[in-house]
Amino acid sequence: GNSVTQMEGPVTLSEEAFLTINCxxxxxxxxxxxxxxxxxxxxxxLLLKATKADDKGSNKxxxxxxxxxxxxxxxxKGSVQVSDSAVYFxxxxxxxxxxxxxxxxxxxxxxxx
Amino acid sequence: xxxVTQTPRHLVMGMTNKKSLKCEQHLGHxxxxxxxxSAKKPLELMFVYSLExxxxxxxxxxxxxxxxxxxxxxxxxLHTLQPEDSALYLCASSQVTINTDTQYFGxxxxxxxx
Numbered sequence: 001g002n003s004v005t006q007m008e009g010p011v012t013l014s015e016e017a018f019l020t021i022n023c024x025x026x027x028x029x030x031x032x033x034x035x036x037x038x039x040x041x042x043x044x045x046l047l048l049k050a051t052k053a054d055d056k057g058s059n060k061x062x063x064x065x066x067x068x069x070x071x072x073x074x075x076x077k078g079s080v081q082v083s084d085s086a087v088y089f090x091x092x093x094x095x096x097x098x099x100x101x102x103x104x105x106x107x108x109x110x111x112x113x
Numbered sequence: 114x115x116x117v118t119q120t121p122r123h124l125v126m127g128m129t130n131k132k133s134l135k136c137e138q139h140l141g142h143x144x145x146x147x148x149x150x151s152a153k154k155p156l157e158l159m160f161v162y163s164l165e166x167x168x169x170x171x172x173x174x175x176x177x178x179x180x181x182x183x184x185x186x187x188x189x190x191l192h193t194l195q196p197e198d199s200a201l202y203l204c205a206s207s208q209v210t211i212n213t214d215t216q217y218f219g220x221x222x223x224x225x226x227x
């Protein structure tokens with residue numbers, strides 16, 4: 001079956017530091033890959049996505065590249081802000097009539113001023 | 114974001130109560146989903162209504178009962194719940210196509226079972 005593994009948290013960084021959150025996956029076929037973000041007390045918001053190998057998703061300064069050879073989709077941001085503090089979820093979806101998202105366990109990011 | 118709305122946002126209920134969670138999507142999508150988010154556990158897909166086909170996770174107890182009267186509305190009926198059912202219940206919708214689809218989430222209902 002499908003699975004997503006992301007780095008254990010929590011991650012604590014100072015403002016303007018470089019962020020990497022690792023994500024690797026196991027899936028059949030050619031899944032689409034996603035990063036979602038959850039701010040305190042809220043639901044999940046789509047941050048970025050990539051639908052095929054070598055695609056780069058980007059949004060709000062965050063980037064992730066779909067690497068089929070390493071089955072990875074690491075999230076990066078060059079300079080984090082306090083407002084980026086949230087939980088980040090890596091996820092994939094595989095083909096089929098009932099397209100079920102498989103999530104990683106989430107990584108808590110705290111950015112200190 | 115008002116594409117997917119959920120009501121109520123917070124719910125406290127006793128184990129003998131019956132209540133319903135409501136989700137509405139304003140995105141013209143053809144699939145809707147219920148997820149359960151518990152502390153320290155991965156997000157769990159509970160139910161899917163996709164292209165008028167209902168798919169369920171066989172591990173979901175029968176005290177949870179979904180209803181999807183049309184493509185814009187989704188309900189989760191709750192009865193005789195247990196304290197371990199306390200969690201954040203998230204609704205999502207997507208437009209299912211051959212190539213891919215992206216799920217958009219509502220803000221969630223925080224459920225506490227006493």
